[in-house]
Amino acid sequence: MQLAQLITVTGEGAFQCNACQWRCRLQPGETGRCLVRVGSTKGIVALNHSLISAALVGPVEELRLWHFFPDSMVLAVGSWGYAFPADQQRGAYARLPKTPADRRELEASRVASFALKQLCRGVVWTYSEPAVAQEYALDVLRNSRAASRFTAICTSGYLTPETLESFGPYLDGVCLDLRGFGDTAYARLAGVPEWRKILEVMGDVKQRWHCHVEVLTRMHRGVNDDPKQVRELVSWIRDTLGPQTPWHVLAGDAGAETAAAVARSRRLGHENNLQFVYGPEPDQPTLCPNCQATLITRENGVTRLAGLQDNSCTSCGFAVDIFSSIFRRRAPMET
Numbered sequence: 001m002q003l004a005q006l007i008t009v010t011g012e013g014a015f016q017c018n019a020c021q022w023r024c025r026l027q028p029g030e031t032g033r034c035l036v037r038v039g040s041t042k043g044i045v046a047l048n049h050s051l052i053s054a055a056l057v058g059p060v061e062e063l064r065l066w067h068f069f070p071d072s073m074v075l076a077v078g079s080w081g082y083a084f085p086a087d088q089q090r091g092a093y094a095r096l097p098k099t100p101a102d103r104r105e106l107e108a109s110r111v112a113s114f115a116l117k118q119l120c121r122g123v124v125w126t127y128s129e130p131a132v133a134q135e136y137a138l139d140v141l142r143n144s145r146a147a148s149r150f151t152a153i154c155t156s157g158y159l160t161p162e163t164l165e166s167f168g169p170y171l172d173g174v175c176l177d178l179r180g181f182g183d184t185a186y187a188r189l190a191g192v193p194e195w196r197k198i199l200e201v202m203g204d205v206k207q208r209w210h211c212h213v214e215v216l217t218r219m220h221r222g223v224n225d226d227p228k229q230v231r232e233l234v235s236w237i238r239d240t241l242g243p244q245t246p247w248h249v250l251a252g253d254a255g256a257e258t259a260a261a262v263a264r265s266r267r268l269g270h271e272n273n274l275q276f277v278y279g280p281e282p283d284q285p286t287l288c289p290n291c292q293a294t295l296i297t298r299e300n301g302v303t304r305l306a307g308l309q310d311n312s313c314t315s316c317g318f319a320v321d322i323f324s325s326i327f328r329r330r331a332p333m334e335t
């Protein structure tokens with residue numbers, strides 16, 4: 001039985017879980033909003049600890065990390081549980097398998113050794129929300145870094161500062177699934193009333209922990225594609241994470257109108273000085289924002305650094321922020 005690490009005693013026999021931004025207060029027997037944590041008399045039990053939902057070896061680019069150790073193979077792993085109610089309705093990994101026989105256990109140390117055996121340069125937590133598996137995700141990150149693998153998480157951003165503080169020393173990159181930039185968008189696409197804390201936590205990911213960040217937004221027509229909202233979203237990326245932060249704009253639903261919303265949002269990204277905006281089509285290269293020379297090609301699943309040397313464009317010398325060494329990070333800033 002794994003007890004949750006980030007808890008507060010609240011009195012009257014309840015404990016508060018501080019792993020994600022819901023901060024559930026649980027009495028013994030009560031289940032958290034994530035459906036994978038339950039209150040007990042001793043604390044809060046993480047039911048998903050050391051339970052894996054999926055593990056796959058593949059190119060890091062498949063996880064929408066395109067400026068992060070390009071052309072590397074990674075081990076993508078995840079557990080069970082989401083922080084957002086909307087994901088619990090749609091996601092494949094919301095509920096633990098009912099029968100213990102269907103539950104696959106994989107200790108964090110074995111994740112790292114499997115990555116080594118498969119010649120993976122990195123380990124990326126994806127498939128489920130890392131915050132709701134804080135103890136397991138932390139062990140995976142820590143063991144992977146101890147094995148000199150680079151690490152990243154794909155997240156909704158609904159981590160608490162405490163969870164980020166635990167991950168930070170072992171984390172190199174984050175792919176943030178940013179659902180939009182307004183209350184209505186987050187209410188509809190995530191099912192949460194309050195979302196702005198995500199922006200603060202992600203600001204810390206960049207500024208305090210110096211992690212590489214890429215942002216992914218799926219456009220849903222009439223929900224998160226309002227140009228004013230998109231401009232605000234782009235401004236936040238540019239001003240908080242930096243103008244070289246890759247922004248991946250995908251279609252959240254089918255149809256010509258959504259495709260038009262994607263195209264319009266990409267245009268707004270460029271117009272508002274984001275230097276790397278990507279869309280849904282396959283084989284997109286990375287072009288130099290200064291001279292338009294091709295820096296990175298991606299063709300049929302193969303990525304090649306075509307016009308980059310020491311993180312500079314070989315044609316014009318423009319400096320490009322490609323994260324490619326686990327030794328590049330500076331020490332976290334004092335707060």
Ligand code: SF4
Pocket residue numbers: 017018019020021022023024031032033034035036037083131132133
């Ligand atoms: S991880 Fe989040 S949703 Fe789950 S119990 Fe903790 S605070 Fe609640």
